[in-house]
Amino acid sequence: MAKEATRNAYGKALAELVIERDDVLVLDADLTKSTKTIDAKKARPEHHFNMGIAEGNMMAVAAGMAASNKVVYASSFAMFAAGRAFEQIRNSICYPNLNVKVCATHAGITVGEDGASHQCIEDIALMRSIPNMKVFVPCDQYQAKAIVKAVADIDGPCYVRLGRGAVEDVYDENYKFELGKGKVLREGQKIALIATGMMVQEALKAADILAKEDISVTVVDMPCIKPIDEELIEKIAKSHELIITCEEHNVYGGLGSAVSEVTSKKSPVRMEMMGMQDTFGESGTPNELLAKYGLNADHIVEKVKECL
Amino acid sequence: MEIKELELHANRIRKNILTEVHSANSGHPGGSLSGADILTEIYFEQMDINKDNVDSIDRDRFVLSKGHASPLLYGTLKEKGLLEDDLTTFRKINSNLQGHPNMNEVAGVDMSTGSLGQGISCAVGMAIVNKLVDKNNHRIYCLLGDGECEEGQVWEACMAAAHYKLDNLCAVLDYNHLQIDGNIDDVISPEPFASKFESFGWNVLNVNGHDFYELRNAFEQAKQVKDKPTMIIAHTIKGKGVSFMENNYAWHGTAPNDEQYETAMKELGGLE
Numbered sequence: 001m002a003k004e005a006t007r008n009a010y011g012k013a014l015a016e017l018v019i020e021r022d023d024v025l026v027l028d029a030d031l032t033k034s035t036k037t038i039d040a041k042k043a044r045p046e047h048h049f050n051m052g053i054a055e056g057n058m059m060a061v062a063a064g065m066a067a068s069n070k071v072v073y074a075s076s077f078a079m080f081a082a083g084r085a086f087e088q089i090r091n092s093i094c095y096p097n098l099n100v101k102v103c104a105t106h107a108g109i110t111v112g113e114d115g116a117s118h119q120c121i122e123d124i125a126l127m128r129s130i131p132n133m134k135v136f137v138p139c140d141q142y143q144a145k146a147i148v149k150a151v152a153d154i155d156g157p158c159y160v161r162l163g164r165g166a167v168e169d170v171y172d173e174n175y176k177f178e179l180g181k182g183k184v185l186r187e188g189q190k191i192a193l194i195a196t197g198m199m200v201q202e203a204l205k206a207a208d209i210l211a212k213e214d215i216s217v218t219v220v221d222m223p224c225i226k227p228i229d230e231e232l233i234e235k236i237a238k239s240h241e242l243i244i245t246c247e248e249h250n251v252y253g254g255l256g257s258a259v260s261e262v263t264s265k266k267s268p269v270r271m272e273m274m275g276m277q278d279t280f281g282e283s284g285t286p287n288e289l290l291a292k293y294g295l296n297a298d299h300i301v302e303k304v305k306e307c308l
Numbered sequence: 309m310e311i312k313e314l315e316l317h318a319n320r321i322r323k324n325i326l327t328e329v330h331s332a333n334s335g336h337p338g339g340s341l342s343g344a345d346i347l348t349e350i351y352f353e354q355m356d357i358n359k360d361n362v363d364s365i366d367r368d369r370f371v372l373s374k375g376h377a378s379p380l381l382y383g384t385l386k387e388k389g390l391l392e393d394d395l396t397t398f399r400k401i402n403s404n405l406q407g408h409p410n411m412n413e414v415a416g417v418d419m420s421t422g423s424l425g426q427g428i429s430c431a432v433g434m435a436i437v438n439k440l441v442d443k444n445n446h447r448i449y450c451l452l453g454d455g456e457c458e459e460g461q462v463w464e465a466c467m468a469a470a471h472y473k474l475d476n477l478c479a480v481l482d483y484n485h486l487q488i489d490g491n492i493d494d495v496i497s498p499e500p501f502a503s504k505f506e507s508f509g510w511n512v513l514n515v516n517g518h519d520f521y522e523l524r525n526a527f528e529q530a531k532q533v534k535d536k537p538t539m540i541i542a543h544t545i546k547g548k549g550v551s552f553m554e555n556n557y558a559w560h561g562t563a564p565n566d567e568q569y570e571t572a573m574k575e576l577g578g579l580e
Contacts, residue, residue, distance in 0.1 A: 025437075052467070057468060061432050068365055068442070088423075091426060092423070096411050
């Protein structure tokens with residue numbers, strides 16, 4: 001199975017977008033080679049602006065450009081986009097409902113060796129709490145490409161969470177993104193795994209391991225955190241005894257919270273939330289970190305068995 | 309325009325400011341009054357804004373980086389004949405005249421501002437688009453507070469403006485020396501301004517911010533400068549025009565009571 005980082009897919013999609021559309025501008029904060037906006041810079045250098053290591057300024061500059069009828073893609077690492085520049089995103093971009101697409105790479109603990117200072121596990125919570133903001137977490141290259149292109153046509157601010165490491169394909173080039181929709185990847189009984197981002201692959205691997213032991217679980221990919229697929233969540237909640245959410249993010253405020261906000265209103269169901277258990281990460285390889293912090297397929301298998 | 313005419317516009321804008329903060333019983337009169345002559349010069353002599361193009365971005369634009377001076381911006385748009393809203397709805401429920409300006413509620417408000425340090429960055433974004441992408445001749449104006457320059461983001465924006473050689477950007481510093489907690493030199497000094505902005509690559513001009521000749525000359529000089537943004541350091545008096553508000557930081561964010569309002573309006577009325 002092919003592997004590609006979602007940030008790489010972002011770079012390729014953006015390089016196409018800046019050629020396809022004259023109104024697309026790109027901003028970066030000295031991380032063009034890491035966020036992959038360098039691809040767009042190569043494709044159309046006059047539409048790419050490096051704002052240096054000044055993320056707060058970059059977000060407000062993006063707002064000023066969007067107020068000039070441009071669609072602006074602004075990139076940095078998730079920590080410095082959603083974290084450091086939170087208030088600029090809130091006040092200069094989201095309050096005036098401007099067309100800025102914050103595409104943040106290196107989210108979550110799979111940043112790896114850089115350690116906790118660079119492993120943003122709070123961005124989904126921060127971004128989805130802002131009115132007007134929409135939040136997307138693609139799981140593979142095809143979904144990432146589709147979302148990066150789709151957000152150009154969404155009126156208003158969007159946050160796209162992208163990863164550093166190569167992840168296996170879940171979809172193929174025929175994938176079509178639907179705004180606000182989740183996707184059932186496996187149909188099972190009793191237990192449903194609802195995952196987002198790279199945890200979709202872990203959930204699928206867990207389902208495969210469990211299938212060999214005749215345990216069949218449902219697996220749902222939830223790329224849209226906001227707006228979230230309330231209809232699908234309600235349906236899953238009504239047809240299962242337990243929902244386990246899986247995310248590379250703190251369990252407070254992320255996918256688990258978003259899903260439970262729906263179930264508690266529409267169809268209360270028992271839930272378990274797999275994610276960072278309100279702790280910081282540390283340096284290590286991505287796989288070592290996922291294992292240590294309980295975020296790989298083996299841990300999902302364990303959790304499912306524990307709950308049966 | 310005759311200087312006398314500009315003075316009358318500025319005087320009416322000052323009255324608008326007082327009416328706004330008095331009816332709201334809150335708001336920021338001091339730093340609105342200090343900038344009244346600057347905005348008069350920008351809106352009545354510099355910017356090509358009028359009823360026909362107010363909804364368009366195909367014109368010069370203005371960003372009020374010191375967004376708390378919203379009574380000044382609304383008062384100016386009113387005097388310019390661009391604002392239909394009743395000024396006495398300022399800061400009241402269901403009003404378009406928000407405490408800090410909202411670009412989606414008032415035509416002629418070119419950027420939502422209020423969180424200090426961000427407006428100048430937004431102005432940089434607009435200026436980059438105008439100069440380097442759309443390649444038009446529109447100018448971007450921006451009014452900064454002196455206390456606002458304590459925000460690090462102002463300097464990030466200044467660095468970017470110089471890097472991209474934004475000679476279509478002209479910012480004005482409303483240098484009234486006072487912020488909420490007192491004199492800027494006592495709170496935490498952002499001075500010296502001129503050498504700081506110069507070292508950040510800006511063309512810097514010093515003027516009396518209440519002298520229309522000096523303001524006009526500075527804006528005209530700024531237009532002649534190539535490859536550099538211009539910062540007009542406008543030396544102003546906080547509360548300018550109302551004797552008991554002048555140079556008193558207590559009037560940064562306090563509204564006048566009925567009696568004070570009457571007195572202030574009388575002082576300004578005498579100029580008509």
